[in-house]
Amino acid sequence: MTTRNPGGPLNGQRPSTLLVLAAAALGAAFAALSALTTPSAVRAQAVPGSRPPAAVQGDQAQVIDRPERHELVLEVGPTDLPAHSGPWQVTQIPVQSGTFPFDATIHAYRVEIVDGRGRPVPHAVLHHTNLFEPDARTLFSPIMRRILAAGSETPAVRVPGWLFGIPVRKGSPFLFMTMLYNPTGTDYHGVRVRLVLAYTRSRIFPLWKVEPFSMDVEYPFGEKGDGSMAFDLPPGRTVKTWEARPEAGGRIIGMSGHLHPHAVELKLEDMTAGKVLFDVKPVTKPDGTIDHVPVKAFYGWTGLGKRIYANHLYRVTGIYQNPTGDTIYHHAMASVAGAVILDGGWHLLPADTTNPVYRKDAAFIKEGPLKGTIGQEMEGEEGGSR
Ligand SMILES: [Cu+2]
Known part of the structure:
Protein backbone atom coordinates (compact mmCIF):
# COMPACT_ATOMS: atom_id res chain seq x y z
CA MET A 1 0.00 0.00 0.00
CA TRP A 208 10.39 -21.15 26.31
CA LYS A 209 6.96 -21.39 24.78
CA VAL A 210 6.06 -17.99 23.47
CA GLU A 211 2.96 -16.16 22.36
CA PRO A 212 3.18 -13.80 19.39
CA PHE A 213 1.61 -10.36 19.77
CA SER A 214 1.02 -7.25 17.75
CA MET A 215 -0.42 -3.79 18.37
CA ASP A 216 -1.44 -1.51 15.53
CA VAL A 217 -2.23 2.18 15.83
CA GLU A 218 -5.45 1.47 13.91
CA TYR A 219 -6.59 -1.55 15.95
CA PRO A 220 -8.92 -3.20 15.89
CA PHE A 221 -10.55 -2.27 12.56
CA GLY A 222 -9.12 1.04 11.37
CA GLU A 223 -10.66 4.47 11.39
CA LYS A 224 -13.30 3.51 8.84
CA GLY A 225 -14.12 0.29 10.67
CA ASP A 226 -13.54 -1.74 7.53
CA GLY A 227 -10.49 -3.65 8.66
CA SER A 228 -8.12 -1.36 6.82
CA MET A 229 -5.11 -0.42 8.89
CA ALA A 230 -3.96 2.20 6.36
CA PHE A 231 -4.51 5.83 7.28
CA ASP A 232 -4.20 9.16 5.52
CA LEU A 233 -1.23 11.49 5.90
CA PRO A 234 -2.00 15.19 5.72
CA PRO A 235 1.00 17.46 5.07
CA GLY A 236 3.33 17.68 8.04
CA ARG A 237 3.37 15.61 11.16
CA THR A 238 0.89 12.85 12.00
CA VAL A 239 0.87 11.00 15.32
CA LYS A 240 -1.35 7.92 15.74
CA THR A 241 -1.78 5.89 18.90
CA TRP A 242 -3.72 2.92 20.24
CA GLU A 243 -3.87 1.75 23.84
CA ALA A 244 -4.77 -1.54 25.49
CA ARG A 245 -4.15 -3.74 28.50
CA PRO A 246 -2.82 -7.23 27.80
CA GLU A 247 -4.92 -10.26 28.68
CA ALA A 248 -1.96 -11.64 30.66
CA GLY A 249 1.37 -10.44 31.99
CA GLY A 250 4.69 -11.72 30.80
CA ARG A 251 8.07 -10.84 29.39
CA ILE A 252 8.57 -9.50 25.89
CA ILE A 253 11.68 -11.17 24.54
CA GLY A 254 11.88 -9.42 21.21
CA MET A 255 10.11 -6.88 19.07
CA SER A 256 10.01 -5.25 15.71
CA GLY A 257 7.35 -3.53 13.68
CA HIS A 258 5.89 -2.45 10.39
CA LEU A 259 5.99 1.04 8.83
CA HIS A 260 5.57 2.72 5.47
CA PRO A 261 7.55 5.54 3.81
CA HIS A 262 7.59 8.91 5.60
CA ALA A 263 7.48 7.16 8.99
CA VAL A 264 9.89 8.67 11.47
CA GLU A 265 9.28 6.83 14.72
CA LEU A 266 7.55 3.81 16.26
CA LYS A 267 7.27 3.16 19.97
CA LEU A 268 5.61 1.11 22.68
CA GLU A 269 5.15 2.58 26.14
CA ASP A 270 3.94 1.31 29.47
CA MET A 271 1.67 4.24 30.34
CA THR A 272 1.04 3.01 33.87
CA ALA A 273 4.71 2.82 34.76
CA GLY A 274 5.74 5.71 32.54
CA LYS A 275 8.34 3.58 30.74
CA VAL A 276 9.33 3.32 27.11
CA LEU A 277 9.73 -0.34 26.15
CA PHE A 278 10.56 0.08 22.47
CA ASP A 279 11.42 3.18 20.46
CA VAL A 280 12.90 2.95 16.97
CA LYS A 281 13.33 4.89 13.78
CA PRO A 282 12.94 2.98 10.53
CA VAL A 283 16.04 2.24 8.49
CA THR A 284 15.51 3.85 5.11
CA LYS A 285 16.96 3.26 1.68
CA PRO A 286 18.64 6.07 -0.25
CA ASP A 287 15.37 6.76 -2.07
CA GLY A 288 13.56 7.32 1.21
CA THR A 289 11.55 4.10 1.28
CA ILE A 290 11.65 1.84 4.30
CA ASP A 291 14.37 -0.76 4.26
CA HIS A 292 13.36 -2.33 7.54
CA VAL A 293 12.20 -1.67 11.06
CA PRO A 294 14.92 -2.53 13.57
CA VAL A 295 14.50 -5.74 15.54
CA LYS A 296 15.20 -5.51 19.26
CA ALA A 297 15.96 -8.54 21.39
CA PHE A 298 15.58 -8.05 25.13
CA TYR A 299 18.13 -9.93 27.16
CA GLY A 300 21.16 -9.04 29.15
CA TRP A 301 22.54 -8.88 32.65
CA THR A 302 19.13 -8.27 34.12
CA GLY A 303 17.72 -11.39 32.54
CA LEU A 304 15.45 -12.26 29.69
CA GLY A 305 12.70 -10.00 28.50
CA LYS A 306 10.94 -6.76 29.32
CA ARG A 307 8.07 -7.10 31.75
CA ILE A 308 4.50 -6.35 30.88
CA TYR A 309 1.66 -6.46 33.40
CA ALA A 310 -1.99 -7.35 32.90
CA ASN A 311 -3.13 -4.31 34.88
CA HIS A 312 -0.93 -1.82 33.04
CA LEU A 313 -1.97 0.23 30.05
CA TYR A 314 0.23 0.09 26.93
CA ARG A 315 0.33 2.54 24.08
CA VAL A 316 1.69 2.03 20.58
CA THR A 317 2.61 5.24 18.74
CA GLY A 318 3.43 5.74 15.07
CA ILE A 319 4.78 9.10 13.91
CA TYR A 320 4.92 10.26 10.30
CA GLN A 321 6.27 13.38 8.62
CA ASN A 322 4.75 14.06 5.22
CA PRO A 323 7.13 16.44 3.44
CA THR A 324 4.86 16.94 0.44
CA GLY A 325 2.25 19.66 0.40
CA ASP A 326 -0.53 17.17 -0.24
CA THR A 327 -2.48 14.61 1.72
CA ILE A 328 -1.37 11.09 0.87
CA TYR A 329 -4.43 8.85 1.12
CA HIS A 330 -4.46 5.33 2.55
CA HIS A 331 -0.75 5.56 2.79
CA ALA A 332 0.48 4.88 6.25
CA MET A 333 0.63 1.93 8.63
CA ALA A 334 2.25 1.52 12.02
CA SER A 335 2.38 -1.55 14.21
CA VAL A 336 4.66 -3.27 16.65
CA ALA A 337 4.96 -7.03 17.00
CA GLY A 338 6.93 -9.44 19.06
CA ALA A 339 6.92 -12.52 21.21
CA VAL A 340 6.06 -12.86 24.90
CA ILE A 341 6.79 -15.46 27.55
CA LEU A 342 3.51 -15.47 29.50
CA ASP A 343 3.60 -15.41 33.30
CA GLY A 344 2.90 -18.85 34.73
CA GLY A 345 4.02 -20.51 31.52
CA TRP A 346 2.33 -20.52 28.16
CA HIS A 347 -1.42 -20.87 28.32
CA LEU A 348 -4.16 -20.42 25.80
CA LEU A 349 -5.89 -17.06 25.88
CA PRO A 350 -9.43 -18.29 25.24
CA ALA A 351 -11.55 -16.39 22.76
CA ASP A 352 -14.79 -14.82 23.93
CA THR A 353 -16.73 -15.63 20.78
CA THR A 354 -19.62 -13.45 21.93
CA ASN A 355 -17.41 -10.35 22.08
CA PRO A 356 -18.49 -7.98 19.28
CA VAL A 357 -14.87 -7.22 18.37
CA TYR A 358 -14.11 -10.94 18.07
CA ARG A 359 -17.23 -11.46 15.98
CA LYS A 360 -16.46 -8.65 13.58
CA ASP A 361 -12.88 -9.86 13.11
CA ALA A 362 -14.06 -13.44 12.58
CA ALA A 363 -16.59 -12.27 10.00
CA PHE A 364 -13.84 -10.41 8.11
CA ILE A 365 -11.65 -13.49 8.15
CA LYS A 366 -14.41 -15.78 6.91
CA GLU A 367 -15.14 -13.40 4.06
CA GLY A 368 -11.82 -14.50 2.70
CA PRO A 369 -8.67 -12.91 1.36
CA LEU A 370 -10.40 -10.39 -0.86
CA LYS A 371 -12.26 -8.84 2.03
CA GLY A 372 -11.46 -5.18 2.14
CA THR A 373 -12.08 -2.03 0.26
CA ILE A 374 -11.04 -0.59 -3.03
CA GLY A 375 -7.90 1.40 -2.65
CA GLN A 376 -4.36 1.37 -3.70
CA GLU A 377 -2.40 -1.63 -4.63
CA MET A 378 0.15 -3.01 -2.27
CA GLU A 379 2.96 -3.89 -4.57
CA GLY A 380 5.13 -1.56 -2.56
CA GLU A 381 4.14 -3.13 0.75
CA GLU A 382 7.25 -2.99 2.78
CA GLY A 383 8.80 -2.05 6.00
CA GLY A 384 8.23 -5.23 7.95
CA SER A 385 11.27 -6.84 9.34
CA ARG A 386 12.75 -9.85 7.74
CU1 LIG B 1 1.71 -2.07 5.38
Whole structure:
Protein backbone atom coordinates (compact mmCIF):
# COMPACT_ATOMS: atom_id res chain seq x y z
CA MET A 1 0.00 0.00 0.00
CA THR A 2 2.98 2.19 -0.20
CA THR A 3 2.93 2.97 -3.85
CA ARG A 4 0.14 4.23 -6.01
CA ASN A 5 0.19 2.33 -9.22
CA PRO A 6 -3.38 1.77 -10.36
CA GLY A 7 -2.17 0.22 -13.56
CA GLY A 8 -0.17 -2.38 -11.72
CA PRO A 9 -0.89 -6.05 -11.53
CA LEU A 10 -3.31 -5.60 -8.67
CA ASN A 11 -5.49 -3.19 -10.62
CA GLY A 12 -5.51 -0.55 -8.00
CA GLN A 13 -7.40 -2.66 -5.53
CA ARG A 14 -6.32 -3.23 -2.02
CA PRO A 15 -6.97 -6.44 -0.14
CA SER A 16 -7.65 -6.42 3.55
CA THR A 17 -4.81 -4.57 5.11
CA LEU A 18 -5.77 -6.15 8.41
CA LEU A 19 -4.46 -9.39 7.02
CA VAL A 20 -1.51 -7.86 5.29
CA LEU A 21 -0.64 -6.32 8.59
CA ALA A 22 -0.90 -9.66 10.30
CA ALA A 23 1.55 -11.10 7.82
CA ALA A 24 4.04 -8.35 8.44
CA ALA A 25 3.59 -8.29 12.18
CA LEU A 26 3.92 -12.00 12.71
CA GLY A 27 6.94 -12.09 10.49
CA ALA A 28 8.29 -9.46 12.84
CA ALA A 29 7.48 -11.62 15.84
CA PHE A 30 9.50 -14.45 14.42
CA ALA A 31 12.25 -12.08 13.40
CA ALA A 32 12.40 -10.92 16.99
CA LEU A 33 12.74 -14.49 18.14
CA SER A 34 15.47 -15.23 15.68
CA ALA A 35 17.32 -12.09 16.72
CA LEU A 36 17.74 -13.68 20.12
CA THR A 37 19.66 -16.50 18.57
CA THR A 38 21.88 -16.96 15.60
CA PRO A 39 19.74 -16.00 12.64
CA SER A 40 19.74 -18.76 10.12
CA ALA A 41 17.00 -17.68 7.81
CA VAL A 42 17.13 -19.38 4.49
CA ARG A 43 15.17 -18.45 1.41
CA ALA A 44 11.90 -20.25 1.18
CA GLN A 45 12.03 -22.89 -1.47
CA ALA A 46 9.35 -24.86 -3.12
CA VAL A 47 10.14 -28.53 -2.78
CA PRO A 48 9.30 -30.39 -5.95
CA GLY A 49 6.90 -33.22 -5.48
CA SER A 50 4.99 -35.47 -7.80
CA ARG A 51 1.56 -35.54 -6.24
CA PRO A 52 -1.23 -35.81 -8.77
CA PRO A 53 -3.73 -32.97 -8.60
CA ALA A 54 -6.73 -33.84 -6.49
CA ALA A 55 -9.97 -31.97 -6.08
CA VAL A 56 -9.85 -30.41 -2.67
CA GLN A 57 -11.77 -27.26 -3.42
CA GLY A 58 -13.91 -27.70 -0.30
CA ASP A 59 -13.34 -25.89 2.92
CA GLN A 60 -10.91 -28.31 4.53
CA ALA A 61 -7.18 -27.88 4.42
CA GLN A 62 -5.21 -31.07 4.09
CA VAL A 63 -3.04 -31.78 7.09
CA ILE A 64 -0.04 -33.94 6.31
CA ASP A 65 2.56 -34.97 8.86
CA ARG A 66 6.12 -35.58 7.74
CA PRO A 67 7.32 -37.17 10.99
CA GLU A 68 10.77 -37.99 9.64
CA ARG A 69 11.33 -34.29 9.01
CA HIS A 70 9.34 -33.02 11.99
CA GLU A 71 7.17 -31.03 9.64
CA LEU A 72 3.45 -30.54 9.58
CA VAL A 73 2.11 -29.49 6.19
CA LEU A 74 -1.13 -27.57 5.80
CA GLU A 75 -2.10 -27.66 2.16
CA VAL A 76 -4.78 -25.77 0.26
CA GLY A 77 -5.83 -25.67 -3.37
CA PRO A 78 -5.85 -26.26 -6.22
CA THR A 79 -6.56 -23.12 -8.17
CA ASP A 80 -5.43 -21.66 -11.49
CA LEU A 81 -3.35 -18.51 -11.84
CA PRO A 82 -3.46 -16.95 -15.31
CA ALA A 83 -0.49 -14.76 -16.20
CA HIS A 84 -0.69 -11.07 -15.28
CA SER A 85 -3.66 -11.46 -12.94
CA GLY A 86 -4.45 -9.40 -9.91
CA PRO A 87 -6.09 -10.88 -6.82
CA TRP A 88 -9.52 -10.07 -8.20
CA GLN A 89 -8.87 -11.91 -11.45
CA VAL A 90 -7.82 -15.23 -10.00
CA THR A 91 -10.07 -17.72 -8.26
CA GLN A 92 -9.04 -17.28 -4.65
CA ILE A 93 -9.01 -20.34 -2.47
CA PRO A 94 -11.63 -19.86 0.26
CA VAL A 95 -10.50 -19.80 3.86
CA GLN A 96 -9.80 -23.43 4.77
CA SER A 97 -10.16 -25.02 8.16
CA GLY A 98 -8.61 -27.97 9.89
CA THR A 99 -7.44 -29.23 13.26
CA PHE A 100 -3.98 -29.75 14.66
CA PRO A 101 -3.29 -33.48 15.03
CA PHE A 102 -1.07 -33.27 18.10
CA ASP A 103 0.45 -30.95 20.68
CA ALA A 104 3.57 -29.28 19.34
CA THR A 105 5.51 -26.07 19.26
CA ILE A 106 6.35 -24.37 15.99
CA HIS A 107 9.83 -22.97 15.64
CA ALA A 108 10.08 -22.48 11.90
CA TYR A 109 7.87 -22.23 8.89
CA ARG A 110 8.04 -21.76 5.18
CA VAL A 111 5.67 -21.71 2.25
CA GLU A 112 5.82 -24.13 -0.65
CA ILE A 113 3.86 -23.44 -3.82
CA VAL A 114 3.53 -26.09 -6.50
CA ASP A 115 1.56 -26.49 -9.69
CA GLY A 116 -0.63 -29.44 -10.68
CA ARG A 117 2.40 -31.45 -11.69
CA GLY A 118 4.24 -30.77 -8.49
CA ARG A 119 6.65 -28.27 -9.97
CA PRO A 120 7.64 -25.23 -7.94
CA VAL A 121 5.77 -22.01 -8.63
CA PRO A 122 7.54 -18.69 -8.01
CA HIS A 123 6.76 -17.12 -4.67
CA ALA A 124 5.87 -13.91 -6.45
CA VAL A 125 2.34 -15.36 -6.76
CA LEU A 126 1.86 -15.31 -3.00
CA HIS A 127 0.52 -12.09 -1.63
CA HIS A 128 0.18 -13.32 1.90
CA THR A 129 -0.97 -16.24 3.96
CA ASN A 130 -2.27 -16.31 7.53
CA LEU A 131 -2.87 -19.00 10.12
CA PHE A 132 -5.56 -18.26 12.72
CA GLU A 133 -6.86 -20.14 15.76
CA PRO A 134 -10.58 -19.45 16.26
CA ASP A 135 -10.72 -20.74 19.84
CA ALA A 136 -8.15 -18.25 21.06
CA ARG A 137 -7.62 -14.49 21.15
CA THR A 138 -4.60 -12.27 20.83
CA LEU A 139 -2.77 -10.79 23.80
CA PHE A 140 -3.82 -7.15 23.38
CA SER A 141 -7.10 -7.41 21.47
CA PRO A 142 -10.01 -9.87 21.69
CA ILE A 143 -9.64 -10.63 17.96
CA MET A 144 -8.85 -14.19 16.80
CA ARG A 145 -5.38 -15.55 17.60
CA ARG A 146 -2.83 -15.08 14.83
CA ILE A 147 -0.40 -17.99 14.97
CA LEU A 148 1.78 -16.93 12.08
CA ALA A 149 1.75 -15.37 8.66
CA ALA A 150 3.93 -15.03 5.60
CA GLY A 151 4.16 -13.02 2.40
CA SER A 152 6.13 -13.54 -0.78
CA GLU A 153 9.01 -11.55 0.64
CA THR A 154 9.10 -13.51 3.88
CA PRO A 155 12.13 -15.73 4.02
CA ALA A 156 11.79 -19.04 5.77
CA VAL A 157 11.90 -18.16 9.46
CA ARG A 158 13.63 -20.41 11.91
CA VAL A 159 14.61 -20.32 15.55
CA PRO A 160 16.22 -23.18 17.46
CA GLY A 161 13.45 -25.62 18.32
CA TRP A 162 14.92 -26.44 21.72
CA LEU A 163 14.89 -22.78 22.71
CA PHE A 164 11.65 -21.18 21.50
CA GLY A 165 8.38 -22.21 19.94
CA ILE A 166 4.79 -21.14 19.47
CA PRO A 167 2.43 -23.79 20.88
CA VAL A 168 -0.42 -25.43 19.01
CA ARG A 169 -2.64 -28.02 20.65
CA LYS A 170 -4.06 -31.36 19.58
CA GLY A 171 -7.61 -31.06 18.32
CA SER A 172 -7.66 -27.29 18.24
CA PRO A 173 -9.04 -25.79 15.05
CA PHE A 174 -7.21 -23.52 12.66
CA LEU A 175 -8.15 -21.32 9.73
CA PHE A 176 -5.73 -21.00 6.85
CA MET A 177 -6.11 -18.04 4.53
CA THR A 178 -4.11 -17.46 1.37
CA MET A 179 -4.20 -14.67 -1.15
CA LEU A 180 -2.70 -15.40 -4.53
CA TYR A 181 -2.21 -13.40 -7.68
CA ASN A 182 0.09 -13.71 -10.64
CA PRO A 183 2.35 -10.83 -11.60
CA THR A 184 4.44 -13.13 -13.78
CA GLY A 185 4.03 -13.79 -17.48
CA THR A 186 3.43 -17.53 -17.04
CA ASP A 187 0.11 -19.35 -16.50
CA TYR A 188 0.08 -21.77 -13.57
CA HIS A 189 -2.54 -24.51 -13.23
CA GLY A 190 -3.62 -26.61 -10.29
CA VAL A 191 -1.66 -24.48 -7.88
CA ARG A 192 -1.46 -25.60 -4.26
CA VAL A 193 -0.07 -23.67 -1.34
CA ARG A 194 1.55 -25.49 1.54
CA LEU A 195 2.39 -23.96 4.85
CA VAL A 196 5.18 -26.11 6.22
CA LEU A 197 5.50 -25.91 9.99
CA ALA A 198 8.66 -27.23 11.61
CA TYR A 199 7.64 -28.59 14.98
CA THR A 200 9.03 -29.94 18.21
CA ARG A 201 7.19 -32.59 20.21
CA SER A 202 8.98 -32.92 23.48
CA ARG A 203 8.08 -32.76 27.16
CA ILE A 204 11.19 -30.74 27.87
CA PHE A 205 11.75 -28.51 24.89
CA PRO A 206 11.48 -25.78 23.94
CA LEU A 207 12.76 -24.03 27.02
CA TRP A 208 10.39 -21.15 26.31
CA LYS A 209 6.96 -21.39 24.78
CA VAL A 210 6.06 -17.99 23.47
CA GLU A 211 2.96 -16.16 22.36
CA PRO A 212 3.18 -13.80 19.39
CA PHE A 213 1.61 -10.36 19.77
CA SER A 214 1.02 -7.25 17.75
CA MET A 215 -0.42 -3.79 18.37
CA ASP A 216 -1.44 -1.51 15.53
CA VAL A 217 -2.23 2.18 15.83
CA GLU A 218 -5.45 1.47 13.91
CA TYR A 219 -6.59 -1.55 15.95
CA PRO A 220 -8.92 -3.20 15.89
CA PHE A 221 -10.55 -2.27 12.56
CA GLY A 222 -9.12 1.04 11.37
CA GLU A 223 -10.66 4.47 11.39
CA LYS A 224 -13.30 3.51 8.84
CA GLY A 225 -14.12 0.29 10.67
CA ASP A 226 -13.54 -1.74 7.53
CA GLY A 227 -10.49 -3.65 8.66
CA SER A 228 -8.12 -1.36 6.82
CA MET A 229 -5.11 -0.42 8.89
CA ALA A 230 -3.96 2.20 6.36
CA PHE A 231 -4.51 5.83 7.28
CA ASP A 232 -4.20 9.16 5.52
CA LEU A 233 -1.23 11.49 5.90
CA PRO A 234 -2.00 15.19 5.72
CA PRO A 235 1.00 17.46 5.07
CA GLY A 236 3.33 17.68 8.04
CA ARG A 237 3.37 15.61 11.16
CA THR A 238 0.89 12.85 12.00
CA VAL A 239 0.87 11.00 15.32
CA LYS A 240 -1.35 7.92 15.74
CA THR A 241 -1.78 5.89 18.90
CA TRP A 242 -3.72 2.92 20.24
CA GLU A 243 -3.87 1.75 23.84
CA ALA A 244 -4.77 -1.54 25.49
CA ARG A 245 -4.15 -3.74 28.50
CA PRO A 246 -2.82 -7.23 27.80
CA GLU A 247 -4.92 -10.26 28.68
CA ALA A 248 -1.96 -11.64 30.66
CA GLY A 249 1.37 -10.44 31.99
CA GLY A 250 4.69 -11.72 30.80
CA ARG A 251 8.07 -10.84 29.39
CA ILE A 252 8.57 -9.50 25.89
CA ILE A 253 11.68 -11.17 24.54
CA GLY A 254 11.88 -9.42 21.21
CA MET A 255 10.11 -6.88 19.07
CA SER A 256 10.01 -5.25 15.71
CA GLY A 257 7.35 -3.53 13.68
CA HIS A 258 5.89 -2.45 10.39
CA LEU A 259 5.99 1.04 8.83
CA HIS A 260 5.57 2.72 5.47
CA PRO A 261 7.55 5.54 3.81
CA HIS A 262 7.59 8.91 5.60
CA ALA A 263 7.48 7.16 8.99
CA VAL A 264 9.89 8.67 11.47
CA GLU A 265 9.28 6.83 14.72
CA LEU A 266 7.55 3.81 16.26
CA LYS A 267 7.27 3.16 19.97
CA LEU A 268 5.61 1.11 22.68
CA GLU A 269 5.15 2.58 26.14
CA ASP A 270 3.94 1.31 29.47
CA MET A 271 1.67 4.24 30.34
CA THR A 272 1.04 3.01 33.87
CA ALA A 273 4.71 2.82 34.76
CA GLY A 274 5.74 5.71 32.54
CA LYS A 275 8.34 3.58 30.74
CA VAL A 276 9.33 3.32 27.11
CA LEU A 277 9.73 -0.34 26.15
CA PHE A 278 10.56 0.08 22.47
CA ASP A 279 11.42 3.18 20.46
CA VAL A 280 12.90 2.95 16.97
CA LYS A 281 13.33 4.89 13.78
CA PRO A 282 12.94 2.98 10.53
CA VAL A 283 16.04 2.24 8.49
CA THR A 284 15.51 3.85 5.11
CA LYS A 285 16.96 3.26 1.68
CA PRO A 286 18.64 6.07 -0.25
CA ASP A 287 15.37 6.76 -2.07
CA GLY A 288 13.56 7.32 1.21
CA THR A 289 11.55 4.10 1.28
CA ILE A 290 11.65 1.84 4.30
CA ASP A 291 14.37 -0.76 4.26
CA HIS A 292 13.36 -2.33 7.54
CA VAL A 293 12.20 -1.67 11.06
CA PRO A 294 14.92 -2.53 13.57
CA VAL A 295 14.50 -5.74 15.54
CA LYS A 296 15.20 -5.51 19.26
CA ALA A 297 15.96 -8.54 21.39
CA PHE A 298 15.58 -8.05 25.13
CA TYR A 299 18.13 -9.93 27.16
CA GLY A 300 21.16 -9.04 29.15
CA TRP A 301 22.54 -8.88 32.65
CA THR A 302 19.13 -8.27 34.12
CA GLY A 303 17.72 -11.39 32.54
CA LEU A 304 15.45 -12.26 29.69
CA GLY A 305 12.70 -10.00 28.50
CA LYS A 306 10.94 -6.76 29.32
CA ARG A 307 8.07 -7.10 31.75
CA ILE A 308 4.50 -6.35 30.88
CA TYR A 309 1.66 -6.46 33.40
CA ALA A 310 -1.99 -7.35 32.90
CA ASN A 311 -3.13 -4.31 34.88
CA HIS A 312 -0.93 -1.82 33.04
CA LEU A 313 -1.97 0.23 30.05
CA TYR A 314 0.23 0.09 26.93
CA ARG A 315 0.33 2.54 24.08
CA VAL A 316 1.69 2.03 20.58
CA THR A 317 2.61 5.24 18.74
CA GLY A 318 3.43 5.74 15.07
CA ILE A 319 4.78 9.10 13.91
CA TYR A 320 4.92 10.26 10.30
CA GLN A 321 6.27 13.38 8.62
CA ASN A 322 4.75 14.06 5.22
CA PRO A 323 7.13 16.44 3.44
CA THR A 324 4.86 16.94 0.44
CA GLY A 325 2.25 19.66 0.40
CA ASP A 326 -0.53 17.17 -0.24
CA THR A 327 -2.48 14.61 1.72
CA ILE A 328 -1.37 11.09 0.87
CA TYR A 329 -4.43 8.85 1.12
CA HIS A 330 -4.46 5.33 2.55
CA HIS A 331 -0.75 5.56 2.79
CA ALA A 332 0.48 4.88 6.25
CA MET A 333 0.63 1.93 8.63
CA ALA A 334 2.25 1.52 12.02
CA SER A 335 2.38 -1.55 14.21
CA VAL A 336 4.66 -3.27 16.65
CA ALA A 337 4.96 -7.03 17.00
CA GLY A 338 6.93 -9.44 19.06
CA ALA A 339 6.92 -12.52 21.21
CA VAL A 340 6.06 -12.86 24.90
CA ILE A 341 6.79 -15.46 27.55
CA LEU A 342 3.51 -15.47 29.50
CA ASP A 343 3.60 -15.41 33.30
CA GLY A 344 2.90 -18.85 34.73
CA GLY A 345 4.02 -20.51 31.52
CA TRP A 346 2.33 -20.52 28.16
CA HIS A 347 -1.42 -20.87 28.32
CA LEU A 348 -4.16 -20.42 25.80
CA LEU A 349 -5.89 -17.06 25.88
CA PRO A 350 -9.43 -18.29 25.24
CA ALA A 351 -11.55 -16.39 22.76
CA ASP A 352 -14.79 -14.82 23.93
CA THR A 353 -16.73 -15.63 20.78
CA THR A 354 -19.62 -13.45 21.93
CA ASN A 355 -17.41 -10.35 22.08
CA PRO A 356 -18.49 -7.98 19.28
CA VAL A 357 -14.87 -7.22 18.37
CA TYR A 358 -14.11 -10.94 18.07
CA ARG A 359 -17.23 -11.46 15.98
CA LYS A 360 -16.46 -8.65 13.58
CA ASP A 361 -12.88 -9.86 13.11
CA ALA A 362 -14.06 -13.44 12.58
CA ALA A 363 -16.59 -12.27 10.00
CA PHE A 364 -13.84 -10.41 8.11
CA ILE A 365 -11.65 -13.49 8.15
CA LYS A 366 -14.41 -15.78 6.91
CA GLU A 367 -15.14 -13.40 4.06
CA GLY A 368 -11.82 -14.50 2.70
CA PRO A 369 -8.67 -12.91 1.36
CA LEU A 370 -10.40 -10.39 -0.86
CA LYS A 371 -12.26 -8.84 2.03
CA GLY A 372 -11.46 -5.18 2.14
CA THR A 373 -12.08 -2.03 0.26
CA ILE A 374 -11.04 -0.59 -3.03
CA GLY A 375 -7.90 1.40 -2.65
CA GLN A 376 -4.36 1.37 -3.70
CA GLU A 377 -2.40 -1.63 -4.63
CA MET A 378 0.15 -3.01 -2.27
CA GLU A 379 2.96 -3.89 -4.57
CA GLY A 380 5.13 -1.56 -2.56
CA GLU A 381 4.14 -3.13 0.75
CA GLU A 382 7.25 -2.99 2.78
CA GLY A 383 8.80 -2.05 6.00
CA GLY A 384 8.23 -5.23 7.95
CA SER A 385 11.27 -6.84 9.34
CA ARG A 386 12.75 -9.85 7.74
CU1 LIG B 1 1.71 -2.07 5.38
